Structure formats: structure tokens, C-alpha cells
Amino acid sequence: MPSVTAAPQLTDARPGEVADQAARSWDRVPGYLNAATLGLPPCAVVTAMQEAVAEWAAGTACPTRYDASVNAARESYARLVGVSPDRVATGAQTSVFAGMVAASLSDGAEVVAIQDDFTSVLFPFLVQQQADRGVTVRLVPREGLADAVAETTDLVVFSLAQSACGRLVDVAAVTEAARRHGARTFCDTTQAAGWMPVEADLFDLTVCSAYKWLCQPRGTAYLTIRPELTESLRPVSAGWYAGESIWDSTYGPGMQLAGDARRFDVSPAWLSWVGAQAAGEVFAQLSMEAVRAHVGGLADQVRETLGQEPCGRPVLALPDPDGALAGRxxxxxxxxxxxxxxxxxxxxxxxxxxxxxxxLRTLAG
Known part of the structure; x- marks a missing residue:
């Protein structure tokens, strides 16, 4: 696999130092304000993937060697969200992992979710509601999520940061309500991980698609799970890559799945994970507090000019019913x-x- 040079250590960096590191790590793309849709790859990702494609084209690529990239990316993500690598599964899409969690619900389970959340975390549970299993999905406003958790609730499903507007869920209130009523939590961190500190241990399960704020190639996603829940989650997408010994699990019915979160791994899109390794090594060197201060500070300049309260979030959602502002x-x-x-x-x-x-010039015009 192509080698990746780690970025300088910046775990205690100030926002200005993070900006300097970013200038060295990314090519400048003026006006690109769309990380919530698609992150830009650091230069190291571009180089690593170009080298990997060249190896593939030359016939020197080796499938077993891609495992090193998958495992390196797993380890970087585990450090980022504060868990051990054996609690992290790798996959391709949020909806695949959400579908597995939904399929593992007991018959008659009640799920509470945010009514306008992203469909990748809603549809898998709504499918189970239609499956004649007695599963109920109660959809509530984001602000009322904690209050909606009840003694009948089995699982609370939500995005930490909302896709359309970037608003954050009140994590303390939701997790306390879930704990009080004996419900589990399943949190989608896709729109949060990469710009703010994320503690996966606050939740029973988390999922993250890494092609946005973590700037990995599309086709890389992560699931974290509390160890005590491993047996209760049904690995419905299990294949050879979920085996205890991956390359001894390619034929026949002798299934021995990995004993940790790897049993939920989905066969990797190899080249995407080469890029994921490179991106993970860049982000592993950054202080997420400093990143939040830097990117939130940029957005807050716009808020203050508009007379809005600064909030430290990097996403602004401005009314634009006819699309005129987007066009400008x-x-x-x-x-x-x-x-x-x-x-x-x-x-x-x-x-x-x-x-x-x-x-600001565009808004003023």
C-alpha cells in the first residue's frame, strides 16, 4: 500500500495553528462551503489513492494488503471518538448499519426518532414498522426528543447534528431520559464527527458516514457498539469480511464470526479505504476543540453580521424558499x-x- 506521512502533532493546537495545518494539508478551493454534503480530500488522500490506482493498473495490487488500510482507518476513527478499535465496525453506508440495528429490534419494540431527520436513519426503522412485527416508530420534533422517551421506548434514534441546518441535539437530556427509562440510544454522528469532539461512549450505538466532515472517500462508514450489546445485534450483512479469520472465511457454511465489532464489518471497497487511512491520519493529529473554534468562528462572523447570536457551529441555514440566495x-x-x-x-x-x-459581500448585495 502507498505510504502516508502523518501530519504534525496538533492535539493542543489553537485555532490559528489549525488553520495553518489545514493550509498545508488541503489544496485551496475558494468558495467551497459544502462540507456538509461532500468533504474535500486532504492532499495525502489524493496522493495515496493515485498511487493505489497506479498499483491496480500495473497488476501489483494485492487484496490482502488492503486489510492494513481498513484496520488503520478503524484505529484512527476509534481514537477520534474515544473507544477501542475492537468496538468499531467498518462498512460503506449509514443506512446499511442502521438497517442492521433496525432488523435486530425485538418484535413489538418502540422506537422514538426525530420527524425530519435524515432518511438514512429513519427509513430502516420505518421498514421494520411495515414488516408486521409490531414495531412502532414514534416521530417527534427535535426539541421534544428527550421528553418523548417513555417507559415503553426501546430505542432512541437521532442525528447528533441535523443535516439540513446543523443544529445539535441536547445530548445530555436525551441520554439521561434514555437511561431513566431503560432505552438504548443510536446516534448518527455523520454531521458532527470531524468538526467537533464526539464521545461515542455517551451512546449505546453510533454510526458515521465519513465522506463529509471527515473527508474520506464515499463508501466508508463506521459503527461503534458497547461490548455488552454485541450479541444482541444481528449481523444481517455478514460475509467473509466478518469472519474471525477473514481469508479463511471465503467458502462454505462453517461460519465463525469475529468475537468483537468486526463481526459487523461489511466487505470493503478497497480503494476507498486507502483514502480513509490517509484522511484518518490527518484528522488524528488535530484537536477537535481547536477545529470547532476555527470553523465555528468563521460561521459566527456571518451570524454576527446578520444580527444572530454566535453559537460555534460551522453550518448556517438561511431562508431561501425560491433558491435566489443560493443562485447569488x-x-x-x-x-x-x-x-x-x-x-x-x-x-x-x-x-x-x-x-x-x-x-458577506453576496448577502450585502
């Missing part, structure tokens, strides 16, 4: 997204004061 921003050279009747502006590590100024 695009015309000015920005890349943004239209979501839920608004324009979504997302600042990340590669963004600078120039991008803030671009947004």
Missing part, C-alpha cells in the same frame, strides 16, 4: 447546498477569511 452565492463563486427551503453554508478546515468575505 453560486454566481459569486461559492459552492453551497439548498436544503429544506433554505441555503446551507458549511465552513470547514480549508475555508478562510476570504470565504467569509465572499459570503
Amino acid at each position: 452565492l453560486t454566481g459569486a463563486g461559492a459552492t453551497v447546498a439548498s436544503r429544506g427551503g433554505g441555503v446551507r453554508i458549511a465552513f470547514h478546515l480549508w475555508n478562510t477569511q476570504e470565504d467569509v468575505d465572499l459570503v
